[in-house]
Amino acid sequence: MTPSESATQPEIANENGVNLSPLETDASGPATFPWSDRPSGSREIVWRHPGNPILGRKPAPGLQGVYNSAVAVYGNSYVGVFRTEDHTRFPHLHVGWSEDALDWQIDPEPLVFGNHQHDPADYAYDPRVVKIDDWYYITWCGGHNGPTISVARTKAFRxxxxxxxxxxxxxxxxxxxxxxxxxxxxxLSRPSDDGHTAFGDIYVSQSPDMVHWGRHRLVMRSGGEATGQWWQRTKIGAGPIPIETPEGWLMLYHGVMDTCNGFVYSMGAALLDLDEPWRVLYRTNQHLLTPDADYEVSGHVPNVVFPCAALHDESNGRLAIYYGAADTCTCVAYAHLSELIEFTKANSTVF
Structure with missing residues (x-):
């Protein structure tokens, strides 16, 4: 690939020859935004999509499941990078396309890097996607010599x-x-170990060129037991791409508690300083979403709500939050940005 990679839409076809990509780029953005109003009588700040999961077990031929995945606006439609597993249970990344960010067509073949020889031991999971300047950057947990933060970029997802x-x-x-x-x-990242880490805090690092990283600063710790924060006492980790607001960077994150039946993953929120995002201004002292629905409680890894992506409709302040449920399927939840910010400020304990 060269820096002049075409910015036109890719033409990726499935095994039936059906085009999986959007057909044209429209700077005005997608025509539709995923949304469902808060259920009548509910006072929840974050509520579930009534059609969850949007991607369930065996979402495409040969795939065992899809979860902990990333989505982004691309032209007049949506693109996704999805963590999948085939029948070997080995994790791969697949590209997907959607007109409404709910009904997805997943490329049946895993994502391939043109400049990198495939290493059969190099797994990939928990991707995020963000557009910075003219590039879309993909970050994920890669297994190249042990789990760490891998990075790739593309302009046309081809x-x-x-x-x-x-x-x-x-x-x-x-x-x-x-x-x-x-x-x-x-x-943002969470230093860990080579296993299913039973600890972890959020750090932020800086780079002038996306290659050399330094100035690693602590953002916030897990714990908070002295203030009753059991839902995030074991470990925490950043979720979707932070959303810039006048009140600060809204960072959705997962908080984990250890129980006699294993870990439980829930979702919280924090507001970070716009110029110095290692400074936490507010942090929810209770979870926003925790495993309650059957598809969150029961699955390959039970009791998991793992937010990985969020779409923001700036015209009306709506949020669509994508999360993996029980390491088995992909789900969506909704919120009003202004309500979420006010709730975070009014129910905050910074520690």
Missing amino acids: HFERMENAFLPFNRNGVLFPRRIQGKYLL
């Missing part, structure tokens, strides 16, 4: 250039900010 890993092993939950801050790229 050719993908793999970049250098951001960090040494071990690390997870790499989430880029959607623009440079004081001239630097910023990346």
Whole structure:
């Protein structure tokens, strides 16, 4: 791939020859936005899509499941990078396309990097996608010599250039900010170990070029047991790409507690300073969404709500939040941005 990679829409066909990509680019954005009003009588700040899961078990031929995935606006439609598993249970990344961000067509073949020789031990999971300047950047947890933050970029989701890993092993939950801050790229992450980490705090790192990373600063810790924060006492990790608001960067994140039946993953929110995002202004002292629905409680890994992406309709302040449920399927929840910000400020404990 060259830097002059075409920005036209790709033509990716499935095994039946059906085009999986949008047909044309429209700077005005998609014609539809995924949304369902809050159920009558509900006072929830975040509520579930009534048709969940939007991608269930065996979402395409040969795939066992799809979850913990990323979506983004692309022209007049939507693109996604989905974590999938085939019948070997080995995790891959697949590209998908949608006109409404709910009904997805998944490319049956895994994403391939044109400049990188395939390593059969190099797994890929928990992707995020963000557009910065003219490039779409994909970050994920890659298994190249141990789990850490892998990075790639593309312009048309047809050719993908793999970049250098951001960090040494071990690390997870790499989430880029959607623009440079004081001239630097910023990346959230959670240093970890090589297993199913039973600890973890959120850090932010800076880079002048998306290759050299440094100035690693603590953003916020797990814990909070002294203030009753059991839902996030074990570990935390950044979720979707942060959303810029006048009140600060809205960072949705997962908080984990350990129980006698294993980990439980829930969703919270924080507001970070716009110029110094390692400064936490507000942080929810209760979860926004926790495993309650059957598809969140029961699955390959039970009791998981794992937010990975969020679409923001700036015209009316609506949010569509994408999350993996029980490491088995992909779901959506909704919120009004202004309500979510006010709730975070009114129910905050920073520690």
